[in-house]
Ligand SMILES: Nc1ncnc2c1ncn2[C@@H]1O[C@H](COP(=O)(O)OP(=O)(O)OP(=O)(O)O)[C@@H](O)[C@H]1O
Ligand SMILES: Nc1ncnc2c1ncn2[C@@H]1O[C@H](COP(=O)(O)OP(=O)(O)OP(=O)(O)O)[C@@H](O)[C@H]1O
Ligand code: SF4
Ligand code: SF4
């Protein structure tokens with residue numbers, strides 16, 4: 001069998017700040033085959049975006065990849081020279097940023113930005129590029145694309161900016177897309193439209209998708225596999241159905257319990273007690289220890305990332321292996 | 327008409343209105359860029375395009391109420407929110423703050439109204455000054471307005487950060503050193519730090535994972551109970567809106583199309599757009615399903631459809647819908663809807 005489209009192995013990305021080393025990503029591994037969708041979820045601040053930046057080679061100093069491999073069709077991106085990376089970025093590997101203004105230049109009109117993106121990697125006429133830009137806007141549900149192309153980013157609503165950024169990422173039908181909370185600001189109808197486009201891309205062009213989101217219902221409907229992050233580490237991964245229906249890790253279970261539709265209207269929502277630990281001085285052992293209802297003395301040792309059920313791994317020495325009520 | 331449905335907001339219907347919008351509209355005219363202006367002066371027939379972002383909205387929010395505002399992306403929610411928060415003037419109509427026209431307040435009163443109303447912005451990064459440390463972002467206004475004594479400002483800021491779920495140890499960092507959800511919480515801490523009575527939350531929890539989202543929503547509900555805070559809660563997450571709101575307002579292309587107590591909207595939606603919206607809510611129970619694209623053309627606020635804006639996508643549209651704008655009218659207790667079908671019944 002050929003190499004999977006994307007394979008992240010024991011990735012570590014650290015920020016060497018004056019206050020100390022922030023281990024934003026500290027041992028993250030996952031694989032995405034062509035045409036598959038991998039849902040990356042987890043605590044806010046757990047390293048999802050930094051993982052995405054690492055794949056795209058966009059980590060700025062004082063941050064850098066401190067270990068591990070990022071294999072794109074077998075080639076290690078972590079050690080790829082920047083010149084070669086530039087040829088891939090935006091072309092074969094694209095990212096939809098959590099903050100659309102990272103894609104968009106506030107002082108340039110949308111058409112200028114999109115046409116330049118097309119021309120950067122495709123040998124087509126300007127008119128053809130404009131046509132592609134226009135079609136891409138239509139795909140993400142922007143009405144009157146011709147008029148809208150002439151607008152500046154600040155003249156768009158939050159969700160429209162997000163959709164323009166998505167359209168730009170789709171322009172070259174890349175092999176890998178890292179989508180960072182791409183539909184957080186979108187209503188359900190437009191979200192459905194974007195998710196339908198994403199599914200089409202996977203099916204038609206074999207694009208491998210890494211879909212970062214905190215919306216578990218989106219992951220449930222879209223992804224094949226899921227990886228759950230906590231404090232820089234993947235704490236659980238496996239097929240979506242298994243992880244959502246029978247989570248092993250206490251953090252995953254707490255996350256699923258906090259979904260509003262699973263709570264009674266007007267009553268306080270269930271939340272995981274305690275606070276996210278600071279990544280600057282993580283305690284030794286399991287980082288979830290101080291908040292975990294199942295903690296025991298053995299949790300002071302770093303728990304291994306072990307396979308408890310076929311394909312389903314968890315970083316916990318005392319996982320929920322008993323059947324869980326839905 | 328069931329009595330129980332009105333119960334949750336019964337107190338609120340008696341309370342004084344904190345904000346009232348009467349026929350409020352906002353238009354943005356796309357001013358031509360430099361080249362366009364020259365071209366027009368030279369005789370080119372270029373017209374300025376007008377976006378009718380908000381179109382004749384009436385809305386009353388009473389003290390202690392939580393009003394959820396939902397609607398399609400680009401339908402004018404943020405624009406309405408900004409006008410309610412007093413940081414963007416209306417093009418037309420009147421906005422009353424505690425019964426008084428916002429434009430008639432003197433400088434001191436206007437400042438007071440502005441301070442009492444805080445907005446949590448949809449785009450946390452753009453709304454945080456990148457050159458200020460978090461402690462300055464959160465502490466600046468409370469210090470200026472004397473909400474914390476000089477010597478206590480530090481611990482005051484720590485407390486605000488902790489409440490929003492941020493580790494105070496990070497307060498000397500700049501916004502770019504935080505994750506998306508952490509930045510959103512900085513915005514929340516900043517808004518709460520000035521002890522507002524009215525909060526306009528624009529997708530305020532959209533970037534948060536569900537556990538931290540639960541923590542923030544619980545905080546909002548606690549503040550409401552303890553301090554009688556009022557909220558306009560803009561969100562596309564219907565689960566969150568249902569959980570939190572007393573009353574829900576649905577917008578479509580600049581107009582309010584339905585308004586009702588939360589339970590009523592979710593149990594008995596009246597407007598065809600609301601029904602379509604509710605039918606598409608993704609559920610965590612549904613696995614690996616085929617998502618559907620938007621059916622029909624998405625109308626543009628640059629060139630909105632005539633009559634009922636929803637008619638090109640409405641499965642029930644009939645002739646009258648293409649010609650006449652339906653008025654918001656009573657269809658149940660505290661329940662208004664703008665659809666011609668209600669006349670036929
Ligand atoms: N430039 C930086 N300097 C120092 N720390 C940083 C920097 N950028 C990010 N971090 C830290 O790295 C951690 C991981 O950040 P990341 O943005 O990947 O989180 P995330 O999982 O995407 O969270 P969210 O869901 O809130 O977007 C965070 O704790 C953040 O504070
Ligand atoms: N400064 C501006 N100049 C021109 N047009 C604008 C401006 N601000 C908003 N608009 C337009 O007004 C309409 C409503 O925008 P608004 O931001 O209120 O939408 P929204 O309902 O908040 O959408 P979203 O859910 O995507 O955030 C959009 O068509 C947008 O393009
Ligand atoms: S290793 Fe221990 S503390 Fe960590 S999640 Fe498992 S039971 Fe809880
Ligand atoms: S007025 Fe007509 S087009 Fe509009 S929602 Fe009602 S039936 Fe549909």
Ligand SMILES: [Mg+2]
Pocket residue numbers: 048049050098180505506507
């Ligand atoms: Mg992020």
Ligand SMILES: [Mg+2]
Pocket residue numbers: 157158159403404405448528
């Ligand atoms: Mg908005």
